[in-house]
Amino acid sequence: MLGEGILKGLGETARNFAGSFVSADRLTTVQYPEERIAPIEATRDFPFLVYDGDDWEAGLRCVACQICEKECPPKCIYIVKSTDKKPDALGKPQIYPARFDIDISVCMSCQICVEVCPFEAIKMDTEFELSTTDRFGGLLYDRKELAKSNEHYHKIHPTEAAEVDARLAEEKTKAEAKAKAAAAKAAAPKPAAPAPVAAKPAAAPAESEKQG
Amino acid sequence: MTPTEFMTDPQKLPGWNRPPHVEPDGEGELLEVAMGPHHPSTHGVFRMDVALDGERVIRLKPVFGYLHRNHEKIGEGSSYLASMPFTDRLDYMCPLTNNWAYAIAVEKLTGQEVPERAQYLRVILGELTRVVNHASAIGFLIQEMGASGTPLMYAFKEREKVLDLFESLTGARMMVNYMRFGGCRVDATPAWLADVRKVLDGLPQFADEFENLLCGNEILMARTQGVGILRPELAVNAGVTGPMLRASGVNYDIRKVDSYGIYDRFKFRVPLGDHGDVYDRFMIRLLEMRESFGIIDQALKDIPGGPIMDPKAKIRGFRPKPGEAYGRIEAPKGELGFYLISDGSPNPYRYRIRPPSLINLTILEDMCLGANVADVVLIFGSVDIVLGEVDR
Numbered sequence: 196m197l198g199e200g201i202l203k204g205l206g207e208t209a210r211n212f213a214g215s216f217v218s219a220d221r222l223t224t225v226q227y228p229e230e231r232i233a234p235i236e237a238t239r240d241f242p243f244l245v246y247d248g249d250d251w252e253a254g255l256r257c258v259a260c261q262i263c264e265k266e267c268p269p270k271c272i273y274i275v276k277s278t279d280k281k282p283d284a285l286g287k288p289q290i291y292p293a294r295f296d297i298d299i300s301v302c303m304s305c306q307i308c309v310e311v312c313p314f315e316a317i318k319m320d321t322e323f324e325l326s327t328t329d330r331f332g333g334l335l336y337d338r339k340e341l342a343k344s345n346e347h348y349h350k351i352h353p354t355e356a357a358e359v360d361a362r363l364a365e366e367k368t369k370a371e372a373k374a375k376a377a378a379a380k381a382a383a384p385k386p387a388a389p390a391p392v393a394a395k396p397a398a399a400p401a402e403s404e405k406q407g
Numbered sequence: 408m409t410p411t412e413f414m415t416d417p418q419k420l421p422g423w424n425r426p427p428h429v430e431p432d433g434e435g436e437l438l439e440v441a442m443g444p445h446h447p448s449t450h451g452v453f454r455m456d457v458a459l460d461g462e463r464v465i466r467l468k469p470v471f472g473y474l475h476r477n478h479e480k481i482g483e484g485s486s487y488l489a490s491m492p493f494t495d496r497l498d499y500m501c502p503l504t505n506n507w508a509y510a511i512a513v514e515k516l517t518g519q520e521v522p523e524r525a526q527y528l529r530v531i532l533g534e535l536t537r538v539v540n541h542a543s544a545i546g547f548l549i550q551e552m553g554a555s556g557t558p559l560m561y562a563f564k565e566r567e568k569v570l571d572l573f574e575s576l577t578g579a580r581m582m583v584n585y586m587r588f589g590g591c592r593v594d595a596t597p598a599w600l601a602d603v604r605k606v607l608d609g610l611p612q613f614a615d616e617f618e619n620l621l622c623g624n625e626i627l628m629a630r631t632q633g634v635g636i637l638r639p640e641l642a643v644n645a646g647v648t649g650p651m652l653r654a655s656g657v658n659y660d661i662r663k664v665d666s667y668g669i670y671d672r673f674k675f676r677v678p679l680g681d682h683g684d685v686y687d688r689f690m691i692r693l694l695e696m697r698e699s700f701g702i703i704d705q706a707l708k709d710i711p712g713g714p715i716m717d718p719k720a721k722i723r724g725f726r727p728k729p730g731e732a733y734g735r736i737e738a739p740k741g742e743l744g745f746y747l748i749s750d751g752s753p754n755p756y757r758y759r760i761r762p763p764s765l766i767n768l769t770i771l772e773d774m775c776l777g778a779n780v781a782d783v784v785l786i787f788g789s790v791d792i793v794l795g796e797v798d799r
Contacts (some may be wrong), residue, residue, distance in 0.1 A: 200623025207620045208557060222563055235571065237593075262723065265530040268489035304494035305584045310592070311723055319578070 236352060238320035239306055241299045243343045251342040254391035256316035258283070263308035263317055272308065287400040295338035299325065315359050321351045427564040437465055442543060442783070450547065451794030455771070462779045467772040471765070474798035482758035487513055487725050490758065492584040492741035496578070498764065498796040499581055501536040503529075503573070504738040512734030515775050519589040519717050526590050526669045527710040531603060533736075534575070534699040534706070538610065541650075541692040541699075545790040546714045548689060549621065549789040552630055552669035558620060562756040565613045568606050575599060587724070589717030604707055607723050618693060631686035634773040636785035638683060649741025649763050652791060654691045655683035663736035668725075668736075672709070673702045685789040710748065715774060720750045726753055740764055740791055760799060764792035 217223040225232055246254035264272045275294035283289040308317050320343070327333030349356040443454035449636055452473035458466040473649070478497065482490040487777025496504035507529055514521065516774040522527075537728045543566055546559030570580040576599055577583040577592070585592050621627055636787035639655040660677045662670045680687030727749045735744035767790050775783050 197625060200625050200628075204620045204624050206615055210615075223567065237575055237578040266486065266489065266723070268485055268492055270516045303492060304543065307488065307579065307584070341455075381592065395752065 199263070204251060234321055234351075236354065238321050238322050240304050241315050241320050242297060242301055242306075242308055243320045243346055243347075244295065244341045245316055245318055245345055246342050247345050251344075253281070254344075255291060255338070255342060256283070256314050257292050257295065258289045258314055258361070260297070262311050262313070262315070266306060266307055266311045268307060269301050269303050271298045271303075272296070275296075292338060295341060296335055297341060300330070300334040300336050313361060318348055318352070321331070358402075428721065437709075437719065440780070443470075443689050444603050450788075450792060452532070453792075453794055453797070457729055457780065457783065459780055462483060462781075464775050464778050464780060464783060467775045467783070468614075469768060471768075472798050474794045476647055476799065478762060478799040479758050483755055487588065487727070487755065488722065491586070492582065493495045495582045495584055496795055497760065497762065497799060498740065498743075498793045499737065501540045501739050501791050502581055502583050502587060502741060503532045503536045504736060506583065507533055508734055508736045508743045509745050510586040510588055510734075511736060512732050512747050513727070515732035515734050516730060516747055518586065520574075521590055522714045522717065523711050524594075524713045525590040525715040527706050528595055528715065529586065530670070530673070531699055531703055531710075532576075532585070534703045535569050535603075537699045538696050538793075539569045540698045542566060542613075544739075545617070545621070545689060545692055548685075548785070548791075549627070549786040551629065551784045558617070561613075561620065562615060566608065568609070571604060572602060574597070575602070579642045582773070587716065587720065587722075589720035591715045594715045595596075595633045600707060600710065603703070607700060607703050607707070613696070614693065614697055614700075622690075627689075628686065630782075630785060631689060631789075633684050634680070634778060635685045635789060636683050637770065637774055641770065641773060642683070644779065645773075646766050647741070647770060648715045649737070649739070649767065650688060650691045650695060651741065651767050653677065654680035654687040661735060661742055665735070667734075669796065673705050675699075675702050675758060685785055688789040688791075724753070726751060731757075735761070738763055740793070740796070762796040764790075764794075764796040765798075768792055768797060 211221060225250065246252075247256065248254040259276045261274050261276070264270075264274045273296040274292050277291045277293040280288040281291050283291075291366050299383055304319070306319050309319055325334075345356070345360075348359075430799045437458045437460055440457045440459060442457055443455055444452040454470040454473070456468040457464055458468075476496075478493060483492065485493075485524070491506060491509060494505040497505045497564070513519075539562075542562035543559070545583050546562035550556065557768040566792075573583055574576075576595055577585040599662055635714060637651065637655050639657050642655045643657060646656075647660070648661075651736050656679050658677060661667065663677060675698045678691050678698065680691050729749055729751045731748040733744055733746045737743075742761065743763055744761035746759040746761070747755045750756040771787060771790065774786050779788065
């Protein structure tokens with residue numbers, strides 16, 4: 196019969212229309228901004244700088260090595276190294292970024308900066324409501340606007356942040372053990388010789404883990 | 408018919424090198440119309456200069472390049488890794504297959520091995536991409552026929568679920584930047600695989616719904632059957648690939664021909680068309696979607712544990728040895744290939760893409776000649792292009 200296919204198709208739309216009153220998964224529209232879907236944990240949009248402790252300037256993990264600046268595909272990161280050194284979270288004197296700007300109107304949220312950072316200093320944020328009336332200055336974030344606490348990182352990506360913290364703690368204990376071994380070696384060169392040999396195989400898997 | 412038959416016997420090439428020609432039958436001048444670059448049917452910025460005799464198309468000239476972004480030259484100026492997020496922006500309907508093709512090209516260049524688990528993840532993600540691409544391509548095709556909205560929204564409802572899967576694994580819905588040379592960036596959790604299974608269980612029902620909605624529809628058949636016929640010999644000679652080629656009846660699927668990755672382990676059929684018209688191209692996409700469900704199902708059953716990254720792979724300071732490589736895959740739109748020449752530096756010396764959309768679009772005139780102007784929109788829609796890939 197001519198028109199049978201059309202009627203079958205209309206039956207399908209009618210089923211979906213009527214079904215939307217009964218079944219919740221046929222209703223797909225969400226009334227943003229009144230209603231919001233819970234964010235997915237892995238979501239990413241723009242990078243931020245992680246700091247430990249309470250003071251953002253003292254706690255920044257970034258040591259201005261400029262790897263992210265070099266690897267960034269659209270080249271949206273601008274870093275100026277400091278001329279002096281400042282103690283980092285571990286108390287070791289480090290170079291810090293005198294300037295760290297990200298132009299988020301250029302950033303394309305690829306998270307390559309996160310992947311290449313050896314210091315776990317830059318991570319991806321989930322904040323997406325960033326509209327501003329100032330097209331240039333308003334979207335150029337300096338290091339103060341970029342700095343966010345480790346607690347914030349734990350809030351938005353709990354699983355990933357826990358892994359990062361575990362890795363950093365492991366590195367810290369290893370560094371302390373190494374420093375202790377070095378001190379022991381300096382004090383008595385001959386008996387402490389096996390210690391660095393034992394430390395080396397332990398360091399190798401940690402390195403490959405980061406690359407993977 | 409296979410492509411090699413045409414290569415060995417030039418006598419089987421009727422129409423080869425013959426310029427397409429249709430005579431106007433009326434008196435008077437032809438009407439020249441510029442369809443696009445801002446036309447609702449052109450999927451973006453693309454222009455067709457059409458010469459009309461009444462309603463009939465006498466000449467058609469496609470004009471590309473409005474969305475040119477210098478992708479290849481940027482690729483030569485940036486490191487191998489930095490090109491990976493840019494490939495997402497080629498065919499933005501299916502970023503994961505773009506990632507995959509580029510990763511395969513670089514892996515050929517360096518000779519890296521991809522671990523089993525990563526291979527399976529790539530197949531699952533690639534086939535999910537094929538499903539959403541074909542569903543949306545059909546939706547757009549029907550929209551151009553005048554059914555504005557309904558079929559497209561049915562397809563997008565399903566696409567939404569798959570994009571949520573992509574987001575929970577890769578962190579982004581479309582600009583995923585997921586694959587790496589020698590593996591994948593993050594591992595899938597068991598919960599994610601369970602989610603894939605849940606979405607996959609709903610997909611056959613969606614395909615049934617879609618078929619009920621469209622397949623027997625008399626208006627659709629009247630508009631599409633016998634329209635925009637592409638002969639297999641012309642398709643082969645023009646280098647057309649993907650569902651377009653198979654709708655013309657040529658059995659050529661790179662998943663079968665190359666069995667790149669681990670495709671030789673999966674059981675699936677390659678649907679072929681008989682007539683090469685718009686209806687065949689529409690049906691081929693529906694059938695391929697169903698085959699993809701089977702592949703995802705098999706991959707989910709067999710996925711092993713283990714690492715997802717080659718342990719020797721390097722993220723920083725990546726320098727392949729000098730040489731060249733061409734990696735290709737069966738992307739949802741056809742053969743997507745990346746050709747790379749390395750001179751041993753961190754950047755490729757030459758970075759070239761073979762985009763299926765552009766090459767499938769070059770025979771638009773041959774399909775449109777003699778058709779009505781309303782059918783031009785339909786034929787164009789059945790090619791299934793993304794301008795991001797055509798212009799790069």
